[in-house]
Amino acid sequence: MGNEVTYTPTEDQSVDAARDWYWHVLRRRRTAVKALAICLVCGALFAGISWFYGDDLDDVAIGFGEGFAYGVVLFVLVWAGSYLVLPWRIRRLFRQHRVREGDYRWRWGPEGISLATPNGEMRYAWSELHRVVEGRHTFLLFFNDRQYLGLPTAALDPAQIESFRAESAAHGVPG
Numbered sequence: 001m002g003n004e005v006t007y008t009p010t011e012d013q014s015v016d017a018a019r020d021w022y023w024h025v026l027r028r029r030r031t032a033v034k035a036l037a038i039c040l041v042c043g044a045l046f047a048g049i050s051w052f053y054g055d056d057l058d059d060v061a062i063g064f065g066e067g068f069a070y071g072v073v074l075f076v077l078v079w080a081g082s083y084l085v086l087p088w089r090i091r092r093l094f095r096q097h098r099v100r101e102g103d104y105r106w107r108w109g110p111e112g113i114s115l116a117t118p119n120g121e122m123r124y125a126w127s128e129l130h131r132v133v134e135g136r137h138t139f140l141l142f143f144n145d146r147q148y149l150g151l152p153t154a155a156l157d158p159a160q161i162e163s164f165r166a167e168s169a170a171h172g173v174p175g
Helices: 011-027 029-052 057-096 158-170
Strands: 003-007 104-109 112-117 120-124 131-134 138-142 148-152
Touching (some): 029 057, 104 158
Antiparallel strands (some): 112 120, 131 138, 138 148
């Protein structure tokens, strides 16, 4: 394989990878559609309640607007709350995951990527990756919409970062 990096994962790197994943999920179109659906349902619920109590059309429209605003607030509160507890959850899971105790060795080249841990080794062709997302702190290598491996950019030097970008782009892995 072409390039190689060895590092020992830390809790902070896991938290950074989870945050990068979180922001990736938050920016997806699917998340915006879900947020819009929540807002529309809340708006319809408030408009329905207003209509049920015999309000005129102007008040029903105001009720819809209020419900829509409550939906926005609900969405923001849920996502912000999840973001605030994310470091606590990831640190707890990191300490439970014994395979993290040791060096990780990543290799990448034209054939694909491989990851060796103290307990085993995985090899993947570039074609097996669903997408590679570069976050603020981590390269996220997705195998489907949810399952990913994180390669911390702090473990790489600038030449390795460019090499990894070039290899994933050369093999048509979407970003």
